[in-house]
Amino acid sequence: MPYDPSAFPPFAVTVDLVVLTVRRHSLCALAVRRGEPPFQGRWALPGGFVRADEDLAQAAARELAEETGLRAHDPAVPVQDNGAHLEQLATYGDPKRDPRMRVVSVAHLALAPDLPAPRAGGDASNVRWAPVEELLQRGGYGRDGEPVAPLAFDHAQILSDGVERARSKIEYSSLATAFCPPEFTVGELRRVYEAVWGVALDPRNFHRKVTGTPGFLVPTGGTTTRQGGRPAQLFRAGGATLLNPPMLRPEV
Amino acid sequence: MPYDPSAFPPFAVTVDLVVLTVRRHSLCALAVRRGEPPFQGRWALPGGFVRADEDLAQAAARELAEETGLRAHDPAVPVQDNGAHLEQLATYGDPKRDPRMRVVSVAHLALAPDLPAPRAGGDASNVRWAPVEELLQRGGYGRDGEPVAPLAFDHAQILSDGVERARSKIEYSSLATAFCPPEFTVGELRRVYEAVWGVALDPRNFHRKVTGTPGFLVPTGGTTTRQGGRPAQLFRAGGATLLNPPMLRPEV
DNA sequence: GATCATAGTCGTCTGCTTGACGATAAACAC
DNA sequence: GTGTTTATCGTCAAGCAGACGACTATGATC
Numbered sequence: 001m002p003y004d005p006s007a008f009p010p011f012a013v014t015v016d017l018v019v020l021t022v023r024r025h026s027l028c029a030l031a032v033r034r035g036e037p038p039f040q041g042r043w044a045l046p047g048g049f050v051r052a053d054e055d056l057a058q059a060a061a062r063e064l065a066e067e068t069g070l071r072a073h074d075p076a077v078p079v080q081d082n083g084a085h086l087e088q089l090a091t092y093g094d095p096k097r098d099p100r101m102r103v104v105s106v107a108h109l110a111l112a113p114d115l116p117a118p119r120a121g122g123d124a125s126n127v128r129w130a131p132v133e134e135l136l137q138r139g140g141y142g143r144d145g146e147p148v149a150p151l152a153f154d155h156a157q158i159l160s161d162g163v164e165r166a167r168s169k170i171e172y173s174s175l176a177t178a179f180c181p182p183e184f185t186v187g188e189l190r191r192v193y194e195a196v197w198g199v200a201l202d203p204r205n206f207h208r209k210v211t212g213t214p215g216f217l218v219p220t221g222g223t224t225t226r227q228g229g230r231p232a233q234l235f236r237a238g239g240a241t242l243l244n245p246p247m248l249r250p251e252v
Numbered sequence: 253m254p255y256d257p258s259a260f261p262p263f264a265v266t267v268d269l270v271v272l273t274v275r276r277h278s279l280c281a282l283a284v285r286r287g288e289p290p291f292q293g294r295w296a297l298p299g300g301f302v303r304a305d306e307d308l309a310q311a312a313a314r315e316l317a318e319e320t321g322l323r324a325h326d327p328a329v330p331v332q333d334n335g336a337h338l339e340q341l342a343t344y345g346d347p348k349r350d351p352r353m354r355v356v357s358v359a360h361l362a363l364a365p366d367l368p369a370p371r372a373g374g375d376a377s378n379v380r381w382a383p384v385e386e387l388l389q390r391g392g393y394g395r396d397g398e399p400v401a402p403l404a405f406d407h408a409q410i411l412s413d414g415v416e417r418a419r420s421k422i423e424y425s426s427l428a429t430a431f432c433p434p435e436f437t438v439g440e441l442r443r444v445y446e447a448v449w450g451v452a453l454d455p456r457n458f459h460r461k462v463t464g465t466p467g468f469l470v471p472t473g474g475t476t477t478r479q480g481g482r483p484a485q486l487f488r489a490g491g492a493t494l495l496n497p498p499m500l501r502p503e504v
Numbered sequence: 505g506a507t508c509a510t511a512g513t514c515g516t517c518t519g520c521t522t523g524a525c526g527a528t529a530a531a532c533a534c
Numbered sequence: 535g536t537g538t539t540t541a542t543c544g545t546c547a548a549g550c551a552g553a554c555g556a557c558t559a560t561g562a563t564c
Contacts, residue, residue, distance in 0.1 A: 007301075008264045008301045009301070009302075009303065009304035010262035010263070010264070011262070011263045011264070011265045011302075011356075012260045012262070012263070013263045013265070013345070013356050049259075049260045049261070050261075050263075050345070050356075051261065052261035052347070052354065053347055054347065055345060055346050055347060056343065056344075056345040056346075056356070088342055088343065090340055091308060091340065091343040091358050092308075093265070093302070093307060093308040093358065094307050094308075095304070095305055095306065095307060102304065104263075104265050104308070104356065104358070106343050106345065106356070185540095185541085186541080186542090187540065187541070202523070202524075202525085203540080203541075203542090204524090204525080204526095204541090204542075204543080204544090205522070205523065205524080205525095207541075207542065207543090208522090208542095208543090208544095209521090209522085211542095212521095225530090225531060225532080225540090227539090227540065227541095228531080228532070228538090228539055228540065229530075229531060229532080229538085229539040229540025229541065230529060230530040230531050230539080230540050230541045230542080231530065231531060231540090231541080232540075232541055232542090233541085233542095245520095245521075245522095248521095248522075248523095250523095437511095437512085438512080438513090439511065439512070454552070454553075454554085455511080455512075455513090456512090456513075456514080456515090456553090456554080456555095457551070457552065457553085457554095459512075459513065459514090460513095460514085460515095460551090461550095461551085463513095477511090477559090477560060477561080479510090479511065479512090480509090480510055480511065480560080480561070480562095481509085481510040481511025481512065481559080481560060481561080482510080482511055482512045482513080482558060482559040482560050483511090483512080483559065483560060484511075484512055484513090485512085485513090497549095497550075497551095500551070500552095502552095
């Protein structure tokens with residue numbers, strides 16, 4: 001049965017990615033510089049068109065691999081290898097969000113451990129990790145006094161939503177381990193929470209909480225001193241994906 | 253600057269609605285019977301194409317009004333009149349989810365107080381409130397022994413995701429009041445939680461929790477005996493939208 | 505009108521979790 | 535060795551939740 005394409009308005013569908021990582025104690029997002037209009041020269045979130053035969057999650061995983069070389073996780077598999085966590089975030093479809101045409105963007109959120117450096121489509125100066133608060137202070141000035149143009153399109157909103165999702169989700173899930181290498185210490189995991197939430201946590205209470213939650217962390221037997229100080233036990237993420245009771249985010 | 257439409261594959265974009273309410277102590281969803289292929293005669297979620305000049309939230313609100321007569325809430329306004337809560341749920345874009353063509357559906361979740369009866373496009377026999385567990389037991393048998401066909405398309409998945417969202421969101425937000433009339437008693441609110449979660453809650457502990465959370469409920473001064481028994485105080489939803497600490501869902 | 509059933513509301517007690525913080529341990533730098 | 539850093543264990547008080555007793559105010563029933 002043929003279907004009349006004129007019966008519905010045609011849309012372009014894209015995926016945009018909020019790729020977050022923790023670098024040098026601050027929450028950073030992947031940004032790419034746009035090479036063509038609209039918003040030429042402005043920073044934007046990575047993304048691209050969904051292909052005709054492709055699922056949304058596949059399209060997001062493909063874009064993620066193209067931009068970072070990261071494999072996306074099968075959501076059914078616990079987070080423990082170098083693949084990134086990838087989940088759908090929300091969909092943005094304001095008729096005017098792209099001046100060229102009607103574009104609906106299905107934003108995805110990816111969490112990755114600290115990566116050497118983005119190896120974009122080749123040109124390294126057009127891809128970077130930037131602290132999210134820098135990307136979100138639209139039209140302000142960077143730490144070097146250089147004016148910072150707001151992100152292209154509605155990407156500041158998308159980034160903001162992605163950051164908020166990450167902040168709330170590490171409260172009640174083991175998702176913070178997606179920011180860590182396969183083996184990590186309790187202190188490293190605590191610094192992830194501190195960077196994502198932008199607060200300081202008590203090391204002793206944090207240690208009690210994460211080691212006391214069954215299935216959250218499993219010791220690997222090894223230790224490391226890569227953070228300095230007394231050697232710390234190494235852990236892997238355990239099978240538990242839900243944290244009950246949740247980790248409490250301190251009041252501001 | 254003109255854009256070459258052949259550079260990207262065209263998609264149809266729809267909104268589908270998971271409209272939930274609580275009727276006779278059970279969680280029910282709005283279902284419509286499909287009048288044309290594909291899946292002709294099968295039950296489905298209400299929905300339709302997004303128009304060319306319409307935002308996604310506008311499209312969802314329009315569909316909701318067409319199916320139920322409910323006005324959607326401005327999300328900035330606290331839930332207290334007869335408007336329904338409406339929020340984006342997730343987007344479904346499997347290439348084969350609609351056999352006719354490539355359709356991406358942006359599902360929305362609506363929560364409404366118990367309504368008289370759906371006044372669909374006119375034909376009442378093709379719209380109904382059905383208990384969600386009945387809609388979700390795909391290919392099983394209804395309570396009357398009549399075989400129940402699974403929902404059309406991937407709507408069982410969408411409904412399941414919507415129900416799960418509602419179940420988790422009433423834990424930490426005041427969203428359960430969206431299922432209640434403007435004025436309601438503590439017992440009525442408790443029965444909402446019990447229906448949505450499918451558990452029994454202790455009336456005394458529930459009463460202590462909701463009346464002890466500042467800003468959650470505000471007494472109107474009136475009382476009612478519409479549930480029988482001793483007269484109960486009437487409340488309206490207070491300004492607080494977040495419940496901290498959350499309402500704890502009992503272990504199974 | 506007494507009794508019963510129903511639902512609402514207030515308290516009490518116990519155990520668990522948290523936040524604050526003292527104390528000790530094991531590495532490295534000098 | 536001394537100081538610094540980070541990790542880890544312990545203690546204590548406050549807060550909150552689950553279990554549950556007790557009392558109240560209606561309508562229904564005899």
